[in-house]
Amino acid sequence: MAFPAKATHQQTRAHNAALVLRALYDHGPISRADVARLTGLTRTTVGDVVGGLMGEGLAHEIGRGPSTGGKAPILLEVVDASRDVIGIDLGEFVFRAALLDLRGRVQRTVEREVGGLDGKRSIEVVHELVAELIAARRSGTAGLLGIGVGTPGIVDADTGTIRWAVNLEWHNLRLGELLAERYGVPVRVANDSRAAALALVTFSRPRPQNLVAIKVGRGIGAGLVIGSELFHGDGFGAGEIGHTVVDIDGSECRCGRFGCLETVASSRAIVTAALAAAREEPDSVLADRISPAGELTLEDVRAALDAGDASALRVVARAGRYLGQVIAGLIGVLDIERIVLHGSVSRLGRPWLDAVRDEARQQSLQLLSQDVSIELAPAIGDLVVMGASALLLTDELGLAVA
Ligand SMILES: [Zn+2]
Numbered sequence: 001m002a003f004p005a006k007a008t009h010q011q012t013r014a015h016n017a018a019l020v021l022r023a024l025y026d027h028g029p030i031s032r033a034d035v036a037r038l039t040g041l042t043r044t045t046v047g048d049v050v051g052g053l054m055g056e057g058l059a060h061e062i063g064r065g066p067s068t069g070g071k072a073p074i075l076l077e078v079v080d081a082s083r084d085v086i087g088i089d090l091g092e093f094v095f096r097a098a099l100l101d102l103r104g105r106v107q108r109t110v111e112r113e114v115g116g117l118d119g120k121r122s123i124e125v126v127h128e129l130v131a132e133l134i135a136a137r138r139s140g141t142a143g144l145l146g147i148g149v150g151t152p153g154i155v156d157a158d159t160g161t162i163r164w165a166v167n168l169e170w171h172n173l174r175l176g177e178l179l180a181e182r183y184g185v186p187v188r189v190a191n192d193s194r195a196a197a198l199a200l201v202t203f204s205r206p207r208p209q210n211l212v213a214i215k216v217g218r219g220i221g222a223g224l225v226i227g228s229e230l231f232h233g234d235g236f237g238a239g240e241i242g243h244t245v246v247d248i249d250g251s252e253c254r255c256g257r258f259g260c261l262e263t264v265a266s267s268r269a270i271v272t273a274a275l276a277a278a279r280e281e282p283d284s285v286l287a288d289r290i291s292p293a294g295e296l297t298l299e300d301v302r303a304a305l306d307a308g309d310a311s312a313l314r315v316v317a318r319a320g321r322y323l324g325q326v327i328a329g330l331i332g333v334l335d336i337e338r339i340v341l342h343g344s345v346s347r348l349g350r351p352w353l354d355a356v357r358d359e360a361r362q363q364s365l366q367l368l369s370q371d372v373s374i375e376l377a378p379a380i381g382d383l384v385v386m387g388a389s390a391l392l393l394t395d396e397l398g399l400a401v402a
Helices: 009-027 032-039 043-055 119-136 175-183 192-203 267-280 298-306 310-334 344-348 350-362 383-397
Strands: 059-064 074-078 084-090 094-100 106-113 144-151 154-156 161-165 170-173 187-191 211-216 220-226 229-231 338-342 373-376
Touching: 009 032, 009 043, 009 074, 032 043, 032 074, 043 059, 084 119, 084 192, 084 383, 094 119, 094 383, 106 119, 106 383, 119 144, 119 170, 119 175, 144 175, 144 192, 144 383, 154 187, 161 175, 170 175, 175 187, 187 192, 187 383, 192 211, 192 220, 192 229, 192 383, 211 310, 211 344, 220 310, 267 298, 267 310, 267 344, 298 310, 298 344, 310 338, 310 350, 338 350, 344 350, 350 373
Parallel strands: 084 144, 144 187, 211 338, 338 373
Antiparallel strands: 059 074, 084 094, 094 106, 154 161, 161 170, 211 220, 220 229
């Protein structure tokens, strides 16, 4: 939270309220005295702020804790169900919207398949999903903190403008403004990979200080958390690793250039390579799984891997190595030890993960890479939807940092 040189009384109150709420959120159940110790605020100020939070229904007393000699202290915690948030994942094939509580727990989900829809119709689908969730709340938009959206592409997170989303044909779409005008609640929009990284910071305990979370699906993008804060970059493109050229003789990418990471390591690249490999080896498990229409899915590749199919393993390992090569670059630039992988391709599991790890280690300085952990994301839920909701927790309550 940035402060002008002289904070007004109101700003100080808001700042103190955010500090106290964050202490309750991260450390509750907790006594007022411990909140004062954690925040550096006086006990009188903490008492006042807690009174305010209880008045708003955001915090409550849950009884007395163990005594440490004197009178047992009254413990407080955040009322997780006191507010909710709509989180939306504008995925490649499915738009998913959910109502979540303050812990990112999903209360209700609605979704629509959007494969093949044009940009205009896609916006209508977003409106339908939001309207459906608001209608399901008995109180309309009362108690709704706002709407958070995670979308592929480059997003100006300050204005909620999607500058470029290749799969949806969206250019400079002011989605944040559109939704805010229509529903009269705060709206935040961020790139989906960044939203997922924010989910991991907000809802994991202990909160990681530094983290790279890489979404590997049809697109590939990284969310960077540095010093517990989401790093957007100067032009909101931090972590856009999917369109880094890794194969100078490579095939054409949907961005119009050739040999981008997405052309060799995305879900589509893997399926395309698997199909070519299967045709070369008609006796393979992969070849067996080709559909009557001549197609394979990522699930088929996974099944072939499980069956120990050598050509599937080669295809997946190659895709993993390209990703590992780009991760080695990130390790060299950022020296971040915790790297988390998620997205549809991560379902390929161990053979893919091993290839990513091996290549990342081989291509970076041993001194840096020896302490790096590259893991699949913990199964805490739909990371993009949760991260989209966390955007609002940050802005409206100061519960996370973005
Ligand atoms: Zn590209």
